[in-house]
Amino acid sequence: MELKLSKASRSLTPSPIQELSHLAQRCGAINLAEGFPDFSAPPHIKSAAVAAINADLNQYRHVQGICDQLAVMMKQNHGLDVNALTDFVICCGQSEAFAATILATIDQGDEVLLFDPAYETYASCIILAGGIPVNVPLEPPHWTLNVDKFMKSFTSRTKAVVLNSPHNPTGKVFSKEELEAIAAACCQMDCLAITDEVYEYITFDLQKHISLASLPKMQERTIITSSLSKTFSVTGWRIGWACAPSTIASAIRNIHIHVTDSAPSPFQEAALAALQSPPGYFKSLKAEYEARRDFVIQMLSDVGFQISFKPQGSVFVFAELPKNWLVSDIEFVKILIEKAGVAAVPGRGFFHGDIDDQNLRTRYVRFAFCKGSDTLNAAAQKLRDIVGSTGHLQL
Amino acid sequence: MFLRSLPSSSAFRSAARRISAVRMAAISTASEEKGASSAEKEQRHQLPSNPPPLQRLEKFKTTIFTQMSMLAIKHGAINLGQGFPNFDGPEFVKEAAIQAIKEGKNQYARGYGVPELNSAIAARFKKDTGLEVDPEKEVTVTSGCTEAIAATMLGLINPGDEVIIFAPFYDSYEATLSMAGAKIKSITLRPPDFAVPVDELKSAITKNTRAIMINTPHNPTGKMFSREELELIASLCIENDVLVFTDEVYDKLAFEAEHISMGSLPGMYERTVTMNSIGKTFSLTGWKIGWAIAPPHLTWGFRQAHSFLTFATSTPMQWAASVALKAPDTYFEELKRDYSVKKEILVEGLKAAGFIVYPSSGTYFVVVDHTPFGYENDVAFCEYLIREVGVVAIPTSVFYLDPEEGKNLVRFTFCKDEDTLRAAVKRMKERLHKR
Numbered sequence: 001m002e003l004k005l006s007k008a009s010r011s012l013t014p015s016p017i018q019e020l021s022h023l024a025q026r027c028g029a030i031n032l033a034e035g036f037p038d039f040s041a042p043p044h045i046k047s048a049a050v051a052a053i054n055a056d057l058n059q060y061r062h063v064q065g066i067c068d069q070l071a072v073m074m075k076q077n078h079g080l081d082v083n084a085l086t087d088f089v090i091c092c093g094q095s096e097a098f099a100a101t102i103l104a105t106i107d108q109g110d111e112v113l114l115f116d117p118a119y120e121t122y123a124s125c126i127i128l129a130g131g132i133p134v135n136v137p138l139e140p141p142h143w144t145l146n147v148d149k150f151m152k153s154f155t156s157r158t159k160a161v162v163l164n165s166p167h168n169p170t171g172k173v174f175s176k177e178e179l180e181a182i183a184a185a186c187c188q189m190d191c192l193a194i195t196d197e198v199y200e201y202i203t204f205d206l207q208k209h210i211s212l213a214s215l216p217k218m219q220e221r222t223i224i225t226s227s228l229s230k231t232f233s234v235t236g237w238r239i240g241w242a243c244a245p246s247t248i249a250s251a252i253r254n255i256h257i258h259v260t261d262s263a264p265s266p267f268q269e270a271a272l273a274a275l276q277s278p279p280g281y282f283k284s285l286k287a288e289y290e291a292r293r294d295f296v297i298q299m300l301s302d303v304g305f306q307i308s309f310k311p312q313g314s315v316f317v318f319a320e321l322p323k324n325w326l327v328s329d330i331e332f333v334k335i336l337i338e339k340a341g342v343a344a345v346p347g348r349g350f351f352h353g354d355i356d357d358q359n360l361r362t363r364y365v366r367f368a369f370c371k372g373s374d375t376l377n378a379a380a381q382k383l384r385d386i387v388g389s390t391g392h393l394q395l
Numbered sequence: 396m397f398l399r400s401l402p403s404s405s406a407f408r409s410a411a412r413r414i415s416a417v418r419m420a421a422i423s424t425a426s427e428e429k430g431a432s433s434a435e436k437e438q439r440h441q442l443p444s445n446p447p448p449l450q451r452l453e454k455f456k457t458t459i460f461t462q463m464s465m466l467a468i469k470h471g472a473i474n475l476g477q478g479f480p481n482f483d484g485p486e487f488v489k490e491a492a493i494q495a496i497k498e499g500k501n502q503y504a505r506g507y508g509v510p511e512l513n514s515a516i517a518a519r520f521k522k523d524t525g526l527e528v529d530p531e532k533e534v535t536v537t538s539g540c541t542e543a544i545a546a547t548m549l550g551l552i553n554p555g556d557e558v559i560i561f562a563p564f565y566d567s568y569e570a571t572l573s574m575a576g577a578k579i580k581s582i583t584l585r586p587p588d589f590a591v592p593v594d595e596l597k598s599a600i601t602k603n604t605r606a607i608m609i610n611t612p613h614n615p616t617g618k619m620f621s622r623e624e625l626e627l628i629a630s631l632c633i634e635n636d637v638l639v640f641t642d643e644v645y646d647k648l649a650f651e652a653e654h655i656s657m658g659s660l661p662g663m664y665e666r667t668v669t670m671n672s673i674g675k676t677f678s679l680t681g682w683k684i685g686w687a688i689a690p691p692h693l694t695w696g697f698r699q700a701h702s703f704l705t706f707a708t709s710t711p712m713q714w715a716a717s718v719a720l721k722a723p724d725t726y727f728e729e730l731k732r733d734y735s736v737k738k739e740i741l742v743e744g745l746k747a748a749g750f751i752v753y754p755s756s757g758t759y760f761v762v763v764d765h766t767p768f769g770y771e772n773d774v775a776f777c778e779y780l781i782r783e784v785g786v787v788a789i790p791t792s793v794f795y796l797d798p799e800e801g802k803n804l805v806r807f808t809f810c811k812d813e814d815t816l817r818a819a820v821k822r823m824k825e826r827l828h829k830r
Contacts, residue, residue: 034503036502036503037502038502040499040501041499041501046496046497046501049496049711050493050496050497053489053492053493054489054493056483057681058483058484058489058678058679058680058681058682059479059480059481059483059678059679059680059681060479060680060681061681092538092542092683092705092708092709093705093706093707095703095704095705095706095707096538096704096705099703099704099705103574108554121702121703121706124699124702124703125703128549128699128700128703130554130576233501233502234501234502235501235502235503236500236501236502236503236504236707236709236710236711237501237709237710237711238538238683238705238707238708238709254570255574257567257570258541258544258545258566258567258570258571258574259541259542259545259571259704259705260538260539260541260542260545260683260704260705261539261541261567261683262539262680262681262683263683264538264681264682264683264709264712265681265682266492266681266682267709
């Protein structure tokens with residue numbers, strides 16, 4: 001009966017991120033692994049959802065207002081002129097927006113460039129669509145783009161480049177220069193660009209998130225995907241979108257209609273309230289996350305990590321294990337759960353390509369800081385509790 | 396276990412190469428050349444000008460529904476076309492969702508479902524079929540039954556696999572099968588009783604058949620597959636080692652017959668994916684809570700696809716759904732009673748207005764033959780119905796691979812409040828004229 005499975009699904013393995021979460025739960029560990037908040041969603045947004053349910057907005061809907069508002073924000077934030085009527089597809093999370101985009105654009109044998117390390121779902125999605133993920137390693141310690149290597153990864157079969165910025169797991173925000181290089185390559189090789197911008201409002205140190213589509217000649221070939229989840233701390237609501245030139249958006253919409261048909265309607269209504277939040281909301285979001293980032297970096301430094309790359313965005317720190325800690329990422333995470341009751345994610349799951357130094361793939365651990373201060377303080381305390389006389393973790 | 400390491404990228408690539416045959420996205424670019432030039436690649440980004448028949452139909456269907464909706468609004472027509480209620484779901488379920496939101500259940504749920512919902516689904520399934528399933532290993536929650544269908548096709552069907560569907564069919568079966576690269580064999584159910592054509596089915600099932608898709612109660616005809624029909628299909632499936640995918644979203648709207656789940660027939664559970672949702676049963680079609688129940692080996696493939704299609708399903712709605720599924724018997728009895736009244740209004744009205752009305756045992760749809768009015772096909776009739784009569788129906792030709800097969804039929808829905816139904820019936824009685 002196993003033969004009944006599609007070849008595509010048999011080649012894929014279950015998500016280690018989800019499995020890790022189960023383990024952390026079983027051990028009652030403080031969860032700095034999974035990238036979702038343990039603090040409340042903003043009250044004004046929850047109220048909007050409750051109001052929508054009470055107002056009987058519970059049948060299949062497409063809330064055009066979301067597209068209208070997103071179009072305004074695209075213009076304000078990135079100078080992009082998009083057509084609110086034709087260029088958006090509202091999906092069940094950025095997950096579905098990305099899956100629908102891949103299914104709409106990737107044919108059997110198409111190659112798709114991914115920057116490594118990478119969120120694991122991209123490659124799996126591409127494979128499910130019959131495509132071939134091609135990994136372009138970013139270079140540690142600062143995860144810089146090696147333009148040469150990048151250009152050499154293109155072949156005549158390259159259909160698209162996937163860009164996740166701000167970046168999970170490293171927290172890198174691609175610079176203007178890097179974006180220009182990527183844009184130039186996409187134009188020259190006549191490829192699509194598919195972006196994942198879910199952390200677009202979580203950038204630090206005056207770092208601005210630049211949307212690849214806003215670069216010259218990119219809008220016509222770029223599909224932007226994003227969602228409410230991280231910006232508004234509602235990862236469980238499943239409201240995301242794809243934004244693309246109308247022909248491509250139309251193809252994505254046709255797929256979406258047959259994958260889920262509609263994003264949850266009351267949350268679409270709440271999305272309107274969310275997206276219309278005043279500028280103060282976005283400012284606080286940044287400031288609060290920056291404080292969390294600083295706290296976690298300090299926490300890790302205090303126990304012996306040398307953080308050579310401070311995240312510029314996202315909700316993650318991708319910490320390199322110090323050279324004198326002779327444990328692998330998995331061993332370290334296991335020790336941390338067992339001894340300190342703190343969970344993080346071993347970095348190897350994010351490395352798919354051939355990175356120059358094979359050892360590096362087992363030297364990173366990802367910590368999430370989208371957690372409330374109680375949680376972070378408790379985690380810091382737990383780590384302090386297990387340091388040795390040197391004041392550092394002994395491994 | 397999180398300790399397991401992932402396969403290397405080369406394994407991914409060889410896995411991809413092993414995938415044989417052409418797989419088409421629903422709107423795919425037509426180019427199959429390798430090493431296409433830059434200009435040709437530009438061409439690939441356009442929609443193909445001459446797509447294969449299935450994709451042509453896709454575009455056609457979308458246009459029809461859009462056209463109908465626009466016409467409907469323009470003429471102030473009463474919409475008995477859209478398959479969702481104009482009344483709302485029960486308070487106790489809405490309250491449960493509100494509670495969940497307020498209690499902070501707003502973050503990612505476990506990918507395959509909130510445990511309480513998985514258990515509630517298993518319990519409900521046991522009540523309905525007598526079958527005991529493991530909520531952890533055999534139940535997966537999805538964004539509506541729509542996603543369950545997509546995950547089934549993408550997770551369990553290989554490019555080139557033969558899959559049988561019964562026409563007229565809900566459009567996403569064919570669309571997702573196209574996405575999966577399947578070879579679709581359509582068997583037409585014909586009026587007046589839309590019975591399964593046994594000989595046709597027997598010759599259609601071969602050793603190459605991978606799966607059969609069954610929708611019961613059936614949209615659009617309202618047919619319910621009888622025990623005899625299901626037993627016949629079951630024996631053919633067992634003999635030829637064929638999977639069965641069932642869409643049972645209307646199972647609680649079974650009026651004139653008993654709803655039977657294929658998975659409950661002897662020898663069938665191990666090869667069946669049973670799909671359902673709360674949308675129709677609880678009049679909350681926009682919440683998108685559905686599920687699939689399948690044995691572990693089929694569930695595994697299903698979950699692979701699901702995890703990359705949507706990753707997880709809306710958390711507060713899942714909590715509410717777990718409450719909904721524990722509704723007392725009285726809820727379901729009242730549901731059936733209310734819908735029976737609505738059905739009576741519509742069916743009587745359609746007969747009085749001059750349609751040939753085919754008996755519908757389940758769902759909230761009725762199909763009728765419009766030919767007494769003299770229009771050349773269903774689309775033309777529907778346009779007339781909107782413009783001159785002020786009522787919307789759906790032309791059923793969009794539910795067939797060959798539109799010609801459906802040109803005599805249109806579908807009405809009675810998932811509307813009684814006043815709306817009466818008003819629509821009045822318009823049809825007064826304004827419908829033979830050409």
